[in-house]
Amino acid sequence: MSVIGKPVLYSYWRSSCSWRVRIALNLKEIPYDIKPVSLIKAGGEQHSNEYRDVNPMEQVPALHIDGHTLVESLNILHYLEETRPQRPLMPHDFIKRSKVREICEIIASGVQPLQNLIVLIHVGEEKKNEWAQHWITRGFRAIEKLLSASAGKYCVGDEVTLADCCLIPIDRELENHPAFRAAHPSNQPDCPPEATK
Amino acid sequence: MSVIGKPVLYSYWRSSCSWRVRIALNLKEIPYDIKPVSLIKAGGEQHSNEYRDVNPMEQVPALHIDGHTLVESLNILHYLEETRPQRPLMPHDFIKRSKVREICEIIASGVQPLQNLIVLIHVGEEKKNEWAQHWITRGFRAIEKLLSASAGKYCVGDEVTLADCCLIPIDRELENHPAFRAAHPSNQPDCPPEATK
Numbered sequence: 001m002s003v004i005g006k007p008v009l010y011s012y013w014r015s016s017c018s019w020r021v022r023i024a025l026n027l028k029e030i031p032y033d034i035k036p037v038s039l040i041k042a043g044g045e046q047h048s049n050e051y052r053d054v055n056p057m058e059q060v061p062a063l064h065i066d067g068h069t070l071v072e073s074l075n076i077l078h079y080l081e082e083t084r085p086q087r088p089l090m091p092h093d094f095i096k097r098s099k100v101r102e103i104c105e106i107i108a109s110g111v112q113p114l115q116n117l118i119v120l121i122h123v124g125e126e127k128k129n130e131w132a133q134h135w136i137t138r139g140f141r142a143i144e145k146l147l148s149a150s151a152g153k154y155c156v157g158d159e160v161t162l163a164d165c166c167l168i169p170i171d172r173e174l175e176n177h178p179a180f181r182a183a184h185p186s187n188q189p190d191c192p193p194e195a196t197k
Numbered sequence: 198m199s200v201i202g203k204p205v206l207y208s209y210w211r212s213s214c215s216w217r218v219r220i221a222l223n224l225k226e227i228p229y230d231i232k233p234v235s236l237i238k239a240g241g242e243q244h245s246n247e248y249r250d251v252n253p254m255e256q257v258p259a260l261h262i263d264g265h266t267l268v269e270s271l272n273i274l275h276y277l278e279e280t281r282p283q284r285p286l287m288p289h290d291f292i293k294r295s296k297v298r299e300i301c302e303i304i305a306s307g308v309q310p311l312q313n314l315i316v317l318i319h320v321g322e323e324k325k326n327e328w329a330q331h332w333i334t335r336g337f338r339a340i341e342k343l344l345s346a347s348a349g350k351y352c353v354g355d356e357v358t359l360a361d362c363c364l365i366p367i368d369r370e371l372e373n374h375p376a377f378r379a380a381h382p383s384n385q386p387d388c389p390p391e392a393t394k
Contacts, residue, residue: 122328
C-alpha cells in the first residue's frame with residue numbers, strides 16, 4: 001500500500017468551508033476522493049473519536065494529501081496553490097495577492113466562524129437568526145467596499161482567485177438562510193405580485 | 198509629499214491582532230510609525246467614520262505600506278513575508294509552511310473572532326466568560342495537539358515563524374482573562390498557600 005495516493009477530502013456537502021476547497025480542487029483539475037463527514041448525523045460525526053484524530057478542531061474540511069493531513073480550509077487552499085501551480089488562483093502582483101487574502105480572511109475569520117453551525121447551537125434557537133445576521137451584515141458590508149476597489153470580472157481583477165472560491169459558497173449559503181430569505185425584496189408584504197413572477 | 202514613506206500601523210496596544218503584526222515588523226526590523234486607535238475611547242475609535250475608510254471591518258490592525266492600506270492581520274503578515282524576505286518567518290518546506298498556516302488560522306478564525314471585544318459585547322456581560330472560555334478551550338486543545346507533532350524549539354521546528362507571532366499575543370492575553378485567571382491552579386481554594394509563593 002502506498003502512503004501517497006489520490007487526495008482524500010473529508011467534506012460535508014453543505015459546509016461552505018468544504019465547498020471552497022472542492023472548487024479549488026476542481027479548478028486545478030486535481031482528482032480526489034470524498035470521505036463524507038455528516039455534521040448532523042449522530043450529533044455530528046465530526047465530534048467522533050475517529051475524526052478528532054483527523055482534525056482536532058472537529059470541523060470539516062480536512063485534506064489528506066502527499067502523505068499528510070491538512071486542516072483549516074484557507075491553509076488547504078494555499079497549500080494547493082503552492083504545490084499545484086497549474087491554473088493559478090493567486091495573482092503575481094503583491095498588492096493584488098494581498099487583496100485576495102483580505103477577502104478570504106474576512107470571510108474565514110470575520111463572517112464564517114460567527115455564523116457556523118456549532119456557534120449557532122451555542123447561541124441558542126431564540127437568538128440565532130439575529131446573531132447570524134448581525135455578523136454577516138458587518139462582514140459583507142466590508143467585503144462590498146473592498147470589492148468596489150479590487151473587482152474586475154471577478155473579486156480581484158479579471159481572473160478567478162481564491163477570493164472567489166471563498167465568496168461563492170457563502171453567498172449561496174446565505175441565499176437560503178431564513179433571516180436573509182425573509183428579508184429578500186420578493187418576500188415583503190409591499191412587494192407587488194407582478195415582481196415575484 | 199511622497200505617497201510611499203515609512204509604514205504606518207493602525208494599532209491598539211492590547212489588541213492581539215495588532216500585537217502579532219508588531220512582532221513581525223520588529224523581527225524583520227522594518228521601521229514603522231504607530232497610529233493608535235483606541236478600542237475603548239468614545240465607544241471605540243475603530244467605529245469612527247474616519248477609521249471606517251481605513252478598515253471597513255472597523256477593526257485593528259491596518260497597515261499603510263508601499264502606498265496601499267492593508268487589513269486583516271494574517272494577510273498583513275503574509276504581505277510582509279512576501280515583500281520583505283529578510284529574517285524569514287515561513288519555512289521553505291511546503292508541509293511545514295502548511296503547519297504554520299494551520300496554527301495561524303486556528304487562532305485567527307477558530308479562537309480570536311469568538312472572544313474578541315465586539316463579540317463579547319454582543320454575547321452580553323452575564324454569559325461572556327463562559328462563552329470565551331468555551332471557544333478558547335476548544336481552539337487551544339486543537340493547537341496543543343498540532344504542536345505536539347510540529348514543534349521544536351518553537352511552534353513549527355526550531356525557527357520563529359508566523360505561528361509564534363500569532364500564538365504569543367493570544368497566550369499572554371489569556372493570562373489576564375478573568376475566566377482563565379479564576380481557573381488558574383493558584384486561585385483555587387484547595388491550593389496550598391506555600392504553592393502560591
